[in-house]
Structure formats: C-alpha cells, structure tokens
Amino acid sequence: MNSIIYLDHAATSWPKPPGVLQAMQISMEQSAANPGRGSHAMAVKASRVLFEARMQLAKLFHVRNPNDIVFTPHTTMALNMAIKGLLKEGDHVVATMIEHNSVRRPLEYLKRTLGITVDYVRVNDKGELNIRDVEIALKKPTALVVCNHSSNLLGSILPVEEIGRLAHSHGAIFLVDAAQSAGILDIDVERMNIDLLAFPGHKGLLGPQGTGGLYIAPHVDLEPMLHGGTGSQSEEKEQPTVRPDRYEAGTPNTVGIAGLRVGVDKVIELTPKWIYTHEWNLTQQLLIGLKDIPNINLLGPDKGMPRTGIVSFVVDQHDSSEIAFRLDREFGIAVRAGLHCTPLAHYAVHTEQSGAVRASVGVGTTEVEVESLIRAIKQLCK
Incomplete structure (x- = not known):
C-alpha cells in the first residue's frame, strides 16, 4: 500500500510496473557488459536488451526500421540533438507558445549563436491552437516546425497530424515533443507526418528515469551531438554513418533500457x-x-x-x-x-x-x- x-x-x-525493477536487476546481474563492444556472451546479451527495446518502441510508434530510434538519457537530450543537429545559420523556425524550456532554450541559444529566427505561434486561454496561425507563420522559408504534442501545463492536445502536413507542404522538417503523450496518445510517425519524435522513457512509457529517445526519419540526417566510441567503424576518424551508432556515442544505459522495455510492453498490453x-x-x-x-x-x-x-x-x-x-x-x-x-x-x-x-x-x-x-x-x- x-x-x-x-x-x-x-x-x-x-x-513503475513490478517487472521494470525485476528486468533491471536481471540485466545488472546477467547482461551488464558493454553492448556492441565485444563478442563474448554477456556483451551479446546486453546488445539483445537494446535491440528488443528498440523493436517494441518501433511497434508502439509505428516505425518501420527500429534502427531509426536512438536512445537518449531523457527528452531534453533528444530535443537538443534534433534542434542543434538540424538547424543552420539564419534558419527560420516555427514553434508554439506552449513549448517546454527544453525546446525554447535551445532555440533561444541558436538565436544568439547562429542568428536563427523563431516565431512562437499563439494559443488561446485553453491552450488550443488555430491552425491558420501556423500557416501564417510558415509564409517565410522555414527549416523546422516544432511543437508540443500536449502541454505539460494545460493538458491541451495539438493537432499534430495537421501541423505536420502543413510543415511538409512548406518544405519544413517536423519535430514533435512527446514528453506528455508517448504511451498515452496513439502515435503513428508516418500517418502524423512526424520527421523527428522526442520522447521520455520515465513518464507515459512507465520506464525508469535516465531513459528516453529520438526517432529520426530515414530522410533526415542530423549532425551528431556527441562524438566518440560506438563499437563500430572504429578505424574511421569520423562518426559512423550507420544508425543508430551515428547518434549513440558512449556506453548506453543498458540496465535502464531493460526496465524501459518492460514499461513499453505494459503500454502495448494496455494500449x-x-x-x-x-x-x-x-x-x-x-x-x-x-x-x-x-x-x-x-x-x-x-x-x-x-x-x-x-x-x-x-x-x-x-x-x-x-x-x-x-x-x-x-x-x-x-x-x-x-x-x-x-x-x-x-x-x-x-x-x-x-x-x-x-x-x-x-x-x-x-x-x-x-x-x-x-x-x-x-x-x-x-
């Protein structure tokens, strides 16, 4: 009680669901080696943990290739990877008035350092957005449209599919912050025109803290935020081009991801x-x-x-x-x-x-x- x-x-x-802690303990006891950094049995088990979690996330978000899902410590890292990895000097961005600081602060940083411009589309006093205002903001050539799927203050839900359609009609990449919707609202990245989806593992996906991820559509290439060891193409001085290694430098949180997989399993079971x-x-x-x-x-x-x-x-x-x-x-x-x-x-x-x-x-x-x-x-x- x-x-x-x-x-x-x-x-x-x-x-968390009881199986989350159990899966983390089993991972720590039986597969706590470094995934992708060895061919011995325990390293292979660790790699399997990541593979199975990626598969379940792909199933939940209707992603065709699980390798397009990159693990991160949290949504904030995923959003920073997407925003800073995509935008170039002078780019224009359309966002909304209900964005979390994990979107606003990277954008404001790039305004100062790269001279990007940002239009924050207004919402009404219920947190609802008029799609016409997004269309007006897109009059300029726009590199990125980013929006919160659901406000973490108001609980309002934005018309993501429609916003994504508008973004694509103007040649913009569409990034969705699913911090309050992953595991709670149905998300189909293709049907909803989502190019980049940032999500936490520890909220609606019922996993432990220190887990999250970023879906990157096949046609989108981000400049990696981290550079370092991946266990692949070690002879190259540049980051690998293969996914997900390109975006997952360093040792991953295998134990946490083992718990996340069980949380995602529960979400899929409940729907x-x-x-x-x-x-x-x-x-x-x-x-x-x-x-x-x-x-x-x-x-x-x-x-x-x-x-x-x-x-x-x-x-x-x-x-x-x-x-x-x-x-x-x-x-x-x-x-x-x-x-x-x-x-x-x-x-x-x-x-x-x-x-x-x-x-x-x-x-x-x-x-x-x-x-x-x-x-x-x-x-x-x-």
Whole structure:
C-alpha cells in the first residue's frame, strides 16, 4: 500500500510496473557488459536488451526500421540533438507558445549563436491552437516546425497530424515533443507526418528515469551531438554513418533500457487508447469536483474536451507553492507547483505571476485518490 497519493505523473510516473525493477536487476546481474563492444556472451546479451527495446518502441510508434530510434538519457537530450543537429545559420523556425524550456532554450541559444529566427505561434486561454496561425507563420522559408504534442501545463492536445502536413507542404522538417503523450496518445510517425519524435522513457512509457529517445526519419540526417566510441567503424576518424551508432556515442544505459522495455510492453498490453480513456475519465472527475470551489481558476480545455491527464489550477489569494506544500505535508498528496518549465504557456493564460498547481494522473491512479485531492483542496480553500 502506498503511503502517498502520487499525482505528479507529468513529471515522472510512479510506481513503475513490478517487472521494470525485476528486468533491471536481471540485466545488472546477467547482461551488464558493454553492448556492441565485444563478442563474448554477456556483451551479446546486453546488445539483445537494446535491440528488443528498440523493436517494441518501433511497434508502439509505428516505425518501420527500429534502427531509426536512438536512445537518449531523457527528452531534453533528444530535443537538443534534433534542434542543434538540424538547424543552420539564419534558419527560420516555427514553434508554439506552449513549448517546454527544453525546446525554447535551445532555440533561444541558436538565436544568439547562429542568428536563427523563431516565431512562437499563439494559443488561446485553453491552450488550443488555430491552425491558420501556423500557416501564417510558415509564409517565410522555414527549416523546422516544432511543437508540443500536449502541454505539460494545460493538458491541451495539438493537432499534430495537421501541423505536420502543413510543415511538409512548406518544405519544413517536423519535430514533435512527446514528453506528455508517448504511451498515452496513439502515435503513428508516418500517418502524423512526424520527421523527428522526442520522447521520455520515465513518464507515459512507465520506464525508469535516465531513459528516453529520438526517432529520426530515414530522410533526415542530423549532425551528431556527441562524438566518440560506438563499437563500430572504429578505424574511421569520423562518426559512423550507420544508425543508430551515428547518434549513440558512449556506453548506453543498458540496465535502464531493460526496465524501459518492460514499461513499453505494459503500454502495448494496455494500449494507449485504454490509458488515455482511463486518464481522461479521472481528469473529468477532478474538473467536476474543483469547478464549484470558490476562488479556483481551472486552466486548460473545458470539461468534456480532449486533454491528457493534467489539471492545473490557480487559487485566488493563495500562493501555488503553498498549496502544493500543504497538500504534501497535511494530506500526503504529491502535486507540483510553479511555472513547470514552460513560462510561455503561463504568459498565454496570464498566470506568469502566480504560477499554478498541477495535478497529473497516471495508469495506476484511482477515483478514490482523485476524490481525496478534491476533499483536501476544499479544506484548504475554506
């Protein structure tokens, strides 16, 4: 029995499926050699761990060639690899107002160092985007369109397939930040016109921290961010051209990836459709329970509308950090408060001064836990 009501799944999922820890322990005990760096039995076992995880991720995201999936320590690394590996001096980029700092900061760095230009397409106060605004931003020759699949503050879901179609019609590469959608929303990289997909292993994919990845479409060639040993083409002074070695210099997190594979297996077993419906129903329960509490301002899409498992809110005359602190200390409920590394989204919904309290549900969250949060907030707001 958990001693805490954990409602911070947008930051990292917890607890993990039981098999995740078991797979990591078996990997550490039986296949902890360096994959791709030897032909002995344990190194081959380690390589098999990576291969099987790549295969399952390819199945989940409808990727034809598993070698187009590159492992990274987290989504932030994947986004940096995509953005810095693609953009050249003077390039134009279209992004949105709900981007995480893992997108915004690399873009702002390249504005300063390479002179790229960026248009951040506005969203309304529900976090919803007008596709016409994307089309207007694409009037310039554009190298990259990047967007959050779902806002980590508002839970709103962007029309990725349509944005990707627009990007391709203007000759731009399309990068999707799936930090809040991988494992929760169905993702088909070809149908959705996705050229680059950055995803975490430790959130909706139910794996351990320190895991993530980047899908790179076959026609996209990124300049590698890391240069070094890959176990292949060692006689060459340049990075290998073969994937995934080209983008995976250094020893990988084999133990973590063993756990990730089990998390992905669980997602495939449950299906993203089931997971999304489960989390959507819980968010509706939470929205209904909070809407009549005095002085609460709910953020994101209205009740009944599509959204991921995130409900953020502001309580008038109360600091969001104080609410989160008291929920933890007085009620044993874990949520997050502040700006959530997405200041542009806060500007879009006018909460840049107050920040917000964010509750986020997961696969294992129950109606009883959501009701406990509602009761606790009612008490705090008396």
